[in-house]
Amino acid sequence: MKEDLYSIGKVSKICDVSQRMLRYYEEIGLIRPDEIAAPSHYRYYSISTMRRIQVIRYLIDEGFRLEEIREMLSAQDLDRFRELFLQRIDQTRWEIEYYHQRLDSLKSWYELLVEGQAVYRHQNRAVTVKYVPRERYFCYERQRRSGEQDSEAYLETEYFTQSKRNGHSMVDAGGAFCVKFDGFRERMDDTYRHMTLLQVLFPNSKSDDDTVDFGGFLAVSCYHIGALSNVADTYERMLLWAQQHRFALRGDCCERYVLDIYSTPRQENYVTEVLLPVAEDTEDFARLNRWKQGR
Template sequence: MFRIGDFSKLSRISIRMLRHYNELGLLIPDHIDDFTGYRYYSAAQLTISNRIQVLKGLGFGIPAIGKILTEYDDVETLRKHLIIQHAQMKEEEKVLQQRLTLLQNTIYRLGEDRVNMNYDVNLKEIPERYVASLRDVISAYDQEGQLWARLEKEAGGSLQMATPCYSLAIFHDEGYKESDVDVEIQLSVTGTYRDTDHVRFKRVAPITVASAMITGSYSLLREANVSIANWISDNYYEFDGSMFSIYHVGPATESNPDHWVTEVCYPVKKS
């Protein structure tokens, strides 16, 4: 049996952390002296302490570690759990990389004095269109590609694109949402088609919008929105419908975000 100080040296875990693990029920001393209160650990518990340290190093939190130690005794079950953790960490890595790219682009724009740049705002009419439409609630804005994939799968092979071909996404929620967003995609087509399970064909009335053109990634939307908001205020207009984006050049045809061309449109009317 080893006193807590000696076990701390053997396990390379601080005394403070060993006491914390004890309070959480993660690593309980093998014996506590009733008279002195000294904590004693067995040599066999070094195996448990080593597992705890390995799992912490793999990114598991204390609750998950406790669950693994108590429920996953066989190697195969543990392996499956680690595969799940690996997938989660890969997703976190993807999100982190996106944030790093956004940070890098912001630093670049600061250097070029572009952060407060003004966008030209135009008042224009989007003409009447006949469209293939698919509307659904998706988990987040960056999952919009799922809708385009579904439209392509259900109706893409038979569609004849209109000229000009408006490819756009309408955001129907009253305000900005962190999740569960109501998005409708529309593609201008010619001809006559029958509705599929999820794709609807319909005529869309002409609409007056205040629009600004963005060249670059969608991170520039905030800057364009500032210009549009100022234009609407200065020219005595008000919002008159759901905001939408027209994708002149997007991820479907161009992999480099710097080359994307997006037209941000806010339906408006005179105040």
């Protein structure tokens, strides 16, 4: 009879499963030795048991948990087997969507690194005008407390908490944090009370709670390099440029954090794009943007 049985060491090599794992499979009831020799307690396994081990390995590769595999191998009919497969299919679809979102998030972050590094390398502080396309953003509004310092840090921390409560994962939104202020003068004087954090929402986000359409306007644009403590100087240059080029400003402003604490610990390396929306009709720009997107 021994000729038809294999030692645990031999089975480990044939099935490419460690002896420790084989003992664990036995411990949780996935397999049983076909013979335990006395008094050595050596374990021996048949070909049919080895085939069962291969089924276990296959199901593990398909993403099933050991608890699920134990239930599947003990199922008396195919209905429960099918049900567990459908659950795994649904879970796999969710994981595919999640990793697509993560890929989009990683690409968006990488784009910011490339953009910020180029701006910093060339010390690009030129004032220009650009079209900001309309997109769907996750939105979090906050009132600044009297005498509060580091308001942006409070805003980001509360934003993460709120997004989690709304069922968002951290990869549902991506790209730069944008902080919108109701008035550029209040921002320059550091007397603002209301602020809104915006971040682009990816298409397959799980929730539309606290989202808003933002963009669809022309804006005077300029990169501010370094800490934001002297960002008012950049605003002054932009206001002078807008006046010289006869741009009528709406009055609000937005700061887009290209390089910040999430990319570098050195504030002198921070890169922030400051946007001053312009009060002009942008239908033609919106049309061109739709055409670019094939709509």
